[in-house]
Amino acid sequence: xxxxxxxxxxxxxxxxxxxxxxxxxxxxxxxxxxxxxxxxxxxxxxxxxxxxxxxxxxxxxxxxxxxxxxxxxxxxxxxxxxxxxxxxxxxxxxxxxxxxxxxxxxxxxxxxxxxxxxxxxxxxxxxxxxxxxxxxxxxxxxxxxxxxxxxxxxxxxxxxxxxxxxxxxxxxxxxxxxxxxxxxxxxxxxxxxxxxxxxxxxxxxxxxxxxxxxxxxxxxxxxxxxxxxxxxxxxxxxxxxxxxxxxxxxxxxxxxxxxxxxxxxxx
Amino acid sequence: xxxxxxxxxxxxxxxxxxxxxxxxxxxxxxxxxxxxxxxxxxxxxxxxxxxxxxxxxxxxxxxxxxxxxxxxxxxxxxxxxxxxxxxxxxxxxxxxxxxxxxxxxxxxxxxxxxxxxxxxxxxxxxxxxxxxxxxxxxxxxxxxxxxxxxxxxxxxxxxxxxxxxxxxxxxxxxxxxxxxxxxxxxxxxxxxxxxxxxxxxxxxxxxxxxxxxxxxxxxxxxxxxxxxxxxxxxxxxxxxxxxxxxxxxxxxxxxxxxxxxxxxxxxxxxxxxxxxxxxxxxxxxxxxxxxxxxxxxxxxxxxxxxxxxxxxxxxxxxxxxxxxxxxxxxxxxxxxxxxxxxxxxxxxxxxxxxxxxxxxxxxxxxxxxxxxxxxxxxxxxxxxxxxxxxxxxxxxxxxxxxxxxxxxxxxxxxxxxxxxxxxxxxxxxxxxxxxxxxxxxxxxxxxxxxxxxxxxxxxxxxxxxxxxxxxxxxxxxxxxxxxxxxxxxxxxxxxxxxxxxxxxxxxxxxxxxxxxxxxxxxxxxxxxx
Numbered sequence: 001x002x003x004x005x006x007x008x009x010x011x012x013x014x015x016x017x018x019x020x021x022x023x024x025x026x027x028x029x030x031x032x033x034x035x036x037x038x039x040x041x042x043x044x045x046x047x048x049x050x051x052x053x054x055x056x057x058x059x060x061x062x063x064x065x066x067x068x069x070x071x072x073x074x075x076x077x078x079x080x081x082x083x084x085x086x087x088x089x090x091x092x093x094x095x096x097x098x099x100x101x102x103x104x105x106x107x108x109x110x111x112x113x114x115x116x117x118x119x120x121x122x123x124x125x126x127x128x129x130x131x132x133x134x135x136x137x138x139x140x141x142x143x144x145x146x147x148x149x150x151x152x153x154x155x156x157x158x159x160x161x162x163x164x165x166x167x168x169x170x171x172x173x174x175x176x177x178x179x180x181x182x183x184x185x186x187x188x189x190x191x192x193x194x195x196x197x198x199x200x201x202x203x204x205x206x207x208x209x210x211x212x213x214x215x216x217x218x219x220x221x222x223x224x225x226x227x228x229x230x231x232x233x234x235x236x237x238x239x240x241x242x243x244x245x246x247x248x249x250x251x252x253x254x255x256x257x258x259x260x261x262x263x264x265x266x267x
Numbered sequence: 268x269x270x271x272x273x274x275x276x277x278x279x280x281x282x283x284x285x286x287x288x289x290x291x292x293x294x295x296x297x298x299x300x301x302x303x304x305x306x307x308x309x310x311x312x313x314x315x316x317x318x319x320x321x322x323x324x325x326x327x328x329x330x331x332x333x334x335x336x337x338x339x340x341x342x343x344x345x346x347x348x349x350x351x352x353x354x355x356x357x358x359x360x361x362x363x364x365x366x367x368x369x370x371x372x373x374x375x376x377x378x379x380x381x382x383x384x385x386x387x388x389x390x391x392x393x394x395x396x397x398x399x400x401x402x403x404x405x406x407x408x409x410x411x412x413x414x415x416x417x418x419x420x421x422x423x424x425x426x427x428x429x430x431x432x433x434x435x436x437x438x439x440x441x442x443x444x445x446x447x448x449x450x451x452x453x454x455x456x457x458x459x460x461x462x463x464x465x466x467x468x469x470x471x472x473x474x475x476x477x478x479x480x481x482x483x484x485x486x487x488x489x490x491x492x493x494x495x496x497x498x499x500x501x502x503x504x505x506x507x508x509x510x511x512x513x514x515x516x517x518x519x520x521x522x523x524x525x526x527x528x529x530x531x532x533x534x535x536x537x538x539x540x541x542x543x544x545x546x547x548x549x550x551x552x553x554x555x556x557x558x559x560x561x562x563x564x565x566x567x568x569x570x571x572x573x574x575x576x577x578x579x580x581x582x583x584x585x586x587x588x589x590x591x592x593x594x595x596x597x598x599x600x601x602x603x604x605x606x607x608x609x610x611x612x613x614x615x616x617x618x619x620x621x622x623x624x625x626x627x628x629x630x631x632x633x634x635x636x637x638x639x640x641x642x643x644x645x646x647x648x649x650x651x652x653x654x655x656x657x658x659x660x661x662x663x664x665x666x667x668x669x670x671x672x673x674x675x676x677x678x679x680x681x682x683x684x685x686x687x688x689x690x691x692x693x694x695x696x697x698x699x700x701x702x703x704x705x706x707x708x709x710x711x712x713x714x715x716x717x718x719x720x721x722x723x724x725x726x727x728x729x730x731x732x733x734x735x736x737x738x739x740x741x742x743x744x745x746x747x748x749x750x751x752x753x754x755x756x757x758x759x760x761x762x763x764x765x766x767x768x769x770x771x772x773x774x775x776x777x778x779x780x781x782x783x784x785x786x787x788x789x790x791x792x793x794x795x796x
Contacts, residue, residue, distance in 0.1 A: 133398050154396050160440055161392065165645065171609045172646035174629045175638040176704065177662030194648045201644055201689060206393045212352050213394030216386055217407035217458055221378035226409045228418050229402070 003059060003124045005131050010055040012129035017138045019237035019244075020126050026244035027122045031115050033255050037107050040114040047121045059124040063117065072113040079109030132156045137229040146225055154210065161206075162199065169198050299369065300325035301462055301494050302349050302384070307363035308518075309344055309353060318344040320518035321363070326462070331488055332496045333505045333526065335533070336515035337722040339692050342498045343389070345515070346464045348372075349496070351380035382411070384462040385455035389470055389720075391447040400426070400434045400442070400450055407458040425456040428490060429483040444595040445476025449483050456487075462494040463487070470500070471719050473595045473748045474788040477504075484508070500722050503792055506530055537723065558585040560711055560742040561606065566615035568598075568605055568766075575601045577766045578615070585710070588733065588743045590753030592789045593763030599746040600641070602763070603713045606744070608632045620710050634663060636711040637704030641719065643696035644689065652691070652699060653684040660706050667706040678702040678732065694725035701732060712736060714745040718752060730756055754778070754791045762789055 007013075012020065027047070034040050051057045062068055086104025133153055140149035173179075173194055302325070309319040318341045326332055326349075334342050347353045348365050355377040365372045372380055388394050397403040404425055408418040426432045429449040434442065442450060448468055455463060465484070469477035481504050488495060488508060499505055505526075506512070512529040514522035514536075521536075522529045561583040568576040576598050583589055591599050604610040605617060608629045617624040620635040637659075640646050649655040656675055660667025675681040678698050683691060688699055697717060704712070714733075718726045730752055737743055747753050753760055753774075760777035762770035762784075770780045778794055781787070787795045 133402075150396070153398070157396060157398055157439070165642075168640060168642065168645045171604070172638070172640050173648070174609065175607060175633045175636075175640075176646075176648075176659040177630055177633055177707075178648070178658075179630060179662075198645055198647065202642075205644070208357075209388050209390060209393035210396060212347070212350075212356055212386065212388065214396055214406075215356055215377050216350060216352065216381050217454070218378040218381045218410040219406075221376075221381075221410055222412040224412065226412050226415060226418055228405050228409060228415055228422075 003062065003127050006058065006128050008056070008129065010129060012054045012056050012125060014232075015129075015240065016231070016233050016237035017130045017135040018142060019233075019240040020130055021135070022241045022244040024122055024126050026247040028119055029248050030251055031118050031122075033251055034115070035111065037110050037114075040111045040118070044114050044118040044121075047118050047125070051121070051125060054125075054129075056125055056129055059121065059128050062120065062124055068117065068120070072117060075113040075116060076106070076109035079112050080105040083108045134229075137227065138231050141227060141229070141231045147220065150214075150219070158203075158206070162203065165202050166195065166199055169195055298327050300366075301328045301368060302326040303366040303369075304345075304348070305364045305366070307345075307348060307361070307365060309348065309359055309361045311344075311357075311359045317518050318359075319348070322515075322518070322520055324513065324520055324523070326494060326496060328461070328494055329492050330494055330510045331508055332494075332511045332513060333502065333509040334496065334498045334513045334515060335500065335502055336521075337724055338500075338694050338720065340515040341518040342515055343466055344518075346386055346466050346496070346498055349462070350384050350386035350464055351375065351377050352386065355380075378410075381407075381458060381460075383460055384464065385458050385460040386464045387451050387455045387466065387468060389467045391451035394451060395439050395447075395454075398439055400431070400437045400439065403439060403450060404454045404457050406454060411458075421457045421459065425453040426450075428456055428487055429453045430479075430486070443476060444472045445479040448472060448476070448480050452480075452483060452487075460493070462496065464496045464498070466498045467500065467720075468497070471716075473593065474750060475594050475786075477748075478788055481505075502526075502530060559583070560585050560587075560620055561744070562616070562618040563606070564616040566602075566605060566617060567613045568601055568610055569613045570601070575766050576605065576612075579766075579768055581761065581768065581771065583711075583742045583744065585742055586737055586740045587759070588737045588757045589745070589759045589761060590757035591744065591746045591761045591763060592748070592750065592753055597763040598766040599763050600715055601766075603638070603715055603744065603746060606632075606711075606713060607636055607638055630663075633659075633709075634707060635709055636713060637707075637709040638713045639700050639704055639715065639717055641715045643693065643700050646700055646703070647688040647696065650687055651685050652680055652688055655688045655699060656680075656703050656706060658703060663707050665707060670706040670708070674702050674705050693720050694722070694728070697721060697725065697729060698732070701729065705736075709741075711742045711744070714743065714747075716746055716748065718747060718749045726752060750789060750791045762786065 031040070031043055034043060048060060051060055080101045081099055083102065083105035084100075086102035086107075088100055088102050089106065090099075090101040092099040133156055136144075136149050136152045136156070140146050178190070178194060304322055304324045307319055307322045308317055310317045320341075322341075322345060324345075334345065336342055344353070347357055348361075351365075351367070351372045353359065354361055354373060367375065367380060367383060395403055397406055401422060404422045405418050408421045413421070423432065426435065429452050431446065431449050431453055434446060434450060439447070439450070452463075452465070452468070468484070469480050472480065484495070484497070485508060487493065497505060497509075502512070509526045511524065512522070512526040512533075513520055514529060514533050522532055559582060561581065563579055563581045566576055566579040567574065579598075579602060591602070593599050601610055605612050606619060606624065608624045608627060612625055615625075619632055622632055622635060624632055647655060649658055653671065653675070656671040657667055660671065672681075675684060678701070680691075680695065680699055680702060683695065688696065691699060701714075701717070712733075717729055721729065726749065733743055733745070734756065745753070745757070754777070755774075757774065760770065760772060760774050760781075761768055762777070762781055764786070769784060769786075770777050772780050778790060781789050782794070
């Protein structure tokens with residue numbers, strides 16, 4: 001399942017992209033610093049609830065994919081096997097070493113897997129509700145130099161074009177008997193040689209046209225330019241940014257105090 | 268509310284000063300050229316291979332000038348020089364001068380030139396830098412740091428000038444080819460230039476979309492006192508619009524004058540120096556054999572949830588040449604892909620040389636069917652022409668060296684055998700594309716728009732090649748917007764419309780059937796009136 005922007009009129013869609021970005025940072029900080037299974041599960045449940053409440057539950061389908069399942073299982077197993085300490089739950093003696101699973105290892109594995117899933121969902125909520133160009137425009141309106149901002153806009157503009165061209169090249173290869181999908185290292189070499197080269201040639205020819213088109217319309221003529229893009233920045237966006245920043249500060253301060261409590265003064 | 272980050276007054280440029288002087292000059296004096304080219308020569312890489320040779324040309328205010336000539340004759344290079352991209356963006360070795368309102372373009376900033384001259388390039392998709400129609404058309408005025416209200420006024424006025432106001436709010440990738448080209452023109456009009464240069468604006472469009480673009484240009488011509496320069500291969504539609512016709516050949520201006528006179532001289536020149544099949548009576552093809560090579564019954568194809576093909580049925584036999592015509596997006600290319608298994612049909616039967624395409628691997632179908640795709644560069648993979656021709660045989664594991672050598676001789680590309688394919692001209696690349704799908708001796712040839720970007724001479728060469736292949740018993744299925752080629756050379760004309768076949772007849776009968784449907788854009792020029 002590919003997570004991409006989908007048009008909509010949900011609460012999340014209506015928020016300013018930068019406010020959402022701040023909320024994503026706050027959520028990720030919170031999730032990274034959580035160290036109990038219950039708190040992690042509560043955080044995951046909160047993210048799921050937000051998806052339902054804001055009408056963006058479409059992204060929850062990612063939880064049902066094989067990729068999410070395998071990765072979650074792998075994280076739990078790897079942590080359970082390689083984390084030492086805690087009460088031994090299972091000990092499997094092998095010829096050269098023992099596989100020992102402890103309660104601490106298992107808890108760490110579950111926390112890591114839930115953290116991964118929650119961060120993935122938070123990011124998916126952001127991506128599915130934020131038009132990429134709107135994010136770039138918001139960044140430019142808040143100080144990102146427009147020359148850098150338009151690099152991102154152009155990249156977004158040409159992503160589907162190059163995907164279509166890659167498909168056209170792949171079709172031309174198939175019709176002349178070249179099957180790139182076969183083989184390991186050989187596949188990589190053939191992909192590089194027979195797909196990347198025509199794609200780069202095509203990209204370079206487009207670069208010339210694009211430069212002429214942009215410079216021919218006075219791009220870079222003025223140090224600042226007009227933006228007709230409507231960047232909504234309402235009270236709720238300001239409130240979300242404040243709450244997000246406060247969360248990050250509170251979590252970091254709380255973590256520092258708890259560390260000091262258990263280990264003595266930091267400085 | 269949208270606001271303006273900075274509303275700056277444009278600094279007075281050297282061009283403004285020169286223009287002001289020009290306006291202030293005695294009105295009774297003869298008109299001064301808006302663009303004046305003097306002894307301009309230009310080479311991209313080597314001096315020996317000059318794209319422009321000592322070109323001198325004056326373009327006067329309000330003129331509608333058409334520049335024509337064979338592929339690679341320097342038309343596009345000249346347009347880049349007039350728009351200031353040479354020498355400001357495109358590197359190369361140049362001598363001579365281009366004056367804009369009396370000032371040498373070398374002394375002007377590109378942004379100064381951009382406010383006066385706009386160049387709309389051949390491929391609209393490659394020049395769009397924004398994601399929506401509104402943003403694309405507003406891009407130029409925004410760069411000029413104009414007030415928001417002025418940006419909005421120019422955007423709406425430009426879209427209205429090309430009848431595209433209804434496209435406001437649309438995403439660029441959703442637009443049809445004709446809409447894309449008109450939005451590209453609108454995005455240049457928003458700069459409010461004095462000179463608008465259009466480089467082959469309809470080269471990749473179907474006849475109906477091309478009509479939309481020509482109508483927009485006609486409207487522009489009548490609405491605005493703007494100098495318009497059009498670079499184009501197909502002249503018939505333009506002759507009535509143009510004030511002047513300029514013919515270039517081999518980097519030089521060889522004819523310049525009134526459209527009617529120059530056009531007749533140009534045709535004479537072509538007849539004398541290039542005996543083109545297109546200008547002669549086409550060779551009558553031999554009767555098609557009866558061996559069935561393609562059989563399609565009730566083919567349906569969905570792309571995601573959208574149905575592209577609706578119950579297509581078609582049959583072809585050995586030695587038959589079928590021309591498929593229709594609007595952009597009518598399902599023609601999808602149909603060719605379904606014939607090869609590149610697109611798996613959603614339902615229906617597709618058989619190619621007895622192979623059930625719905626089940627077979629693409630490689631199995633590819634042994635029997637050669638496919639020449641639309642873009643020449645997307646199908647060039649090897650580092651020499653010789654390896655490129657032998658590429659398919661190598662992949663299929665068959666010895667095709669002798670066949671590859673024979674075909675290179677036959678297609679006149681042996682002398683380039685050790686060249687990199689990308690170094691060939693557009694016409695030579697097309698011949699190489701065709702030559703490269705033949706060494707493994709496919710029974711069927713599928714061609715998607717083989718004439719895009721080709722001049723009359725190259726088109727005639729490709730048609731000659733196809734007739735030779737037809738007489739060798741190949742079944743040819745060709746998608747093309749070139750109605751003259753389709754009606755003069757094909758045994759059957761198939762009209763696609765919104766994923767359905769509306770007409771499937773011999774050319775003589777197809778003319779009546781298509782006219783009865785009111786789809787005259789898909790008729791040869793002389794039948795359209």
